Amino acid sequence: MPTSVCFYFQVHQPFRLRKDYNFFCIGRDHFYEDADTNHLIMRRIAQHCYLPTNAMLLNLIKQYPGKFKVAFSISGTALEQFELYAPEVLQSFKDLAATGQVEFLTETYYHSLAILKSKTEFTEQIRIHQQKIKQLFGQMPTTFRNTELVYNNFTAHTVEELGLKAILAEGTEQVLSWRSPNYVYRPYTCQNLKVLFKNYKLSDDIAFRFGNKAWSEWPLTADKYVSWLDAIHQCHGETINLFLDYETFGEHQKRESGIFEFMAQLPGKILASGKYIFQTPAEVAATHDAKDIVDVHNFISWADTNRDLSAWVGNPLQDAALDLAYSMEGMVLETQDPQLIHTWRKLLTSDHLYYICTKWSSDGDVHNYFNPFHSPHDAFMAYANVLSDFKQTVEQRLSERPKISATPAVTAFAAPPSPAKTHRTRRKPRTV
C-alpha cells in the first residue's frame, strides 16, 4: 500500500498598518494602511519566492503528469494584494490551477482569529473566501485550514457544519500523545469531517532547519529526506503531511541554501522509489478512513514552540485590542457599508496581534523578523490608534443615518447619538 505524500503551502500577506499612525491622526486621518511597504514587500516576495517557486512546481507537474500534486491555501488579503501589486503572481497560480493537479483550500478570507470571538464572523469569512477561490480558480474548496492552523473541537465542529470535508491541524504531542500524525483522524464532536495532522518534524526540517549549517543533518539532500520518508513507509504510515509556509522557498530559506534544487529533485526521487503517491489533502481524506477520534479541547496552532495561542493573545495589549476589534462587529455590520465592513475585517488579520507579542523566548527572534514595528508597544499603539479612529468613524456614520420611525420628521440631526449605541468594551479579560 503506497504512502501518501501530501504537500500543502500557506500563502499569506497582511495589509500592514502605517507605522506613523499616531494619536493626532485619530479623528482626522482615515488611511490606515502602509501601501508603500505592502507594495515593496509583495514585489520582493514575488521575485524571490512566488514566481520562481510556482514556475518550478508547474514544471514538475508537467514532468510528472497526474503524479505530482500539491495544495495551496491563499488568504484573501494576499489575493487582493496580488491584484493590486503583483498580477503576474495571480496568473501563475491560475496556471497551476489549470493543471488540475493543484488543490486550493479555504480559510478565513481575512486570515483572522474570528473563531475565538465570533462564530458568525468566522463562518462568514469562510463563505467569502470560498466564493473568491471559486471565482479565481474554478474550484469550490472542500478542505479547510484555520488561520495559523488554530484548531480545536469547536473549530472542527463549526467547519463540519459548513459542509467541508477535511481540516488541517498541527500534529503536536499534546493532542496526539502516542499517536502518529501519519494517519487520518476524526475530530471529537464530528461525524464526517476528517482531520489531517501535520508531520511537524519532517515539515520543519525543510521549513526551518534546511539552511541551518549548525544542524546535525545539514546538508539535507533529497536522498536523505526520502530515507526518512522510508522509515514511515516501513511502519505502514498512511500519509505524510508536509505543511509549509510557502515563503520557505526563497525567503526563509534563501536561494543560496539550495532549497530550490532540493525541491526540484524531491518529487522525482519520491516517485522513483515506487512506495509513494502524491495526494492533495482532499484526496488523502477521501482515501483513508479515520483511525481514531482525537479530542482537542484547548486551541492549538503551528506557531512558536508552544504551538498554542500565545503568539496572539495573552498579554494585556493583545487581549484589549482583540476585544475592542470584535466589540465593533454589531455596529460595523449595522452600517451596511461594504467599504467600512471590508476595512474592519482587514483590521482583524491575525498579524496585527502577532506584532504585539511580548514573549522573550527564542520565539522572540522569529517575531522580530516579521515585525515591521520597532517594538510590540509601538505596534500596539498604532493598532489601538487605528481601531480608535475606525470606531469613531463607524459611530459617526451610524449617527448620521436618518432614523426610520413611525413619527415623521425625526432625524439623526435632531436626536443626539444614544449612549446605548456606543459599544462598551469588556472590563475583564476574556479567558480563551
Next chain:
Amino acid sequence: MKVLMFGWEFPPYISGGLGTACLGMTRELSKLGVEITFVVPRFEGDRSQAPVHIVAAQDVVSNPENFAATKMSAHLKKYIQLNAALRPYQNLESYDEYLRKLRRQVPNCSGLPGFQGGYGANLMEEVVRYSIVGGHLGASEDFDVIHAHDWMTFLAGIEAKKVSGKPLVVHVHATEFDRSGEFNNPDIYSLEKYGMQQADQVVTVSHRMKNIIVHKYGIDPNKVQVVYNAVEKDDMSQLTQLSHLSAKRNKIVLFLGRITMQKGPEYFIEAANIVLQKMQNVHFVMAGSGDMATKMIEKMAAMRMIDRFHFTGFLKEPERERLFAMSDLYIMPSVSEPFGITPLEAMKHDIPVIISKQSGIAEILGDSVIKIDFWDTHKLAQAIIDVLSNPQMTQTMIENNRRTLEQIDWKYSAQHLLDVYRKLL
C-alpha cells in the same frame, strides 16, 4: 556681576524642566546686567576630538543646530559645550543604556569606556570626568560667582571653586529622595550632600525641597534659599491662534511629562478608569516617554480603555503645542515634584489644572487650581468629572489662572538670584 554657570542645554535640545529653567533664568539675569559664561555638556562622539567647544554669540556657524543654539544663547557672554555624555535626569541605568545606544550609532567611537579621553564607564565616572574639565574653566574664565545646576554638575562647580577661590552656589532642582523615594542611590545621595556642604549657598525651587534638604541632607536652613521657577511667556501671543482646533466632540484630559515613578502616571491611569466608567465623550492622553512607559501602556490596556486612552510617545515642540491646544484639562499627579513647570505651560494655554499637593508649585498656586493628594485617585476622578461637566467652574479657573500667571515670571526669580549672588561677594 559675572557668573560661571554649569547648566543644561536650552530647548528644544532638552527634555524636561532643566533646560527650560536655565533658559528662563539666564535670559532674565542678563537683562539685569549679569554676564554669564554658560557651560553645558554635549556629546560629540567621534565628530570632535576637542573636549571643549565654544560657540560665540557673534559666530554664525554653518551647522544649523549650532546656529539655533547661537541664536538662543545670544544673551550669554559665552556658551561653552563640553564633550560629555551627560544628559538631564540620568540615572545609572539610563547612562549605560545611552552609551550602548551611542556605541551602536557611532561604531568608530573612540569614546569607549576605559579609553583615555573617553567617556566614563558609568555615570559617576562621567560626572567626575566632567568635573575635571569643568574645573579647568575655573582657571581660564573670568567670573565672580559659580552657579551649578543639578547634582551632576556639583563636582564641576566645586573644582572651579577650588581653582578660583570664588564662591559657589549649587542649585538643587531635584534630589534622590523625590526621584527614587526610599530606594535612592547612596552614591548620588553622597554627591548631592557633598555638593550642598561645599557650596556657599544652596538655592532650591520650593519650600518642600528646602525641607528635604534641611532634614534629609542635614544642611543649615540659613544656607538654603528658595527661588521659585517660572515659565516662558514670550510665546503667548501665538497661542490663541491654535484654540480653534479645540472645537470637537470629545474632551481631552492630559498628562504630559516623563513617564516615571516620580510623576505618578499610574494614578492618572487609575483615575481615568474611574472617570471613563461614569462619563462618555472623554479621552485621556498620556504624552511623554520614560522608564515606566511600557508598563503604563500595559496597565491601561488591562483596564480596557484602549479606545479612550492614548499614548503619544515623546513629543517635540510643535506637537506639544498642538496637544495643549486640543486639551481641556491638565493633570499633574506627581508623587514628589520639586517644583513642576508644566502646569504653568498648561495655564498659558487657558487649560484648567489639577495638581498633586506633593509638589513645589502647589505653594505658589492659590485656589485657581485643584489640589489633591497624589494617591487619592477617587478624589482626582471626581475633580476631573466636576471640571469637565461644569463650564462655569472651568471658566472661573481659567480666569484665576491668568491672574496668577501675571505674578509668576523669570524676572522675579532672576532678581532673587542676583540678591543671592550679591550677598556672597
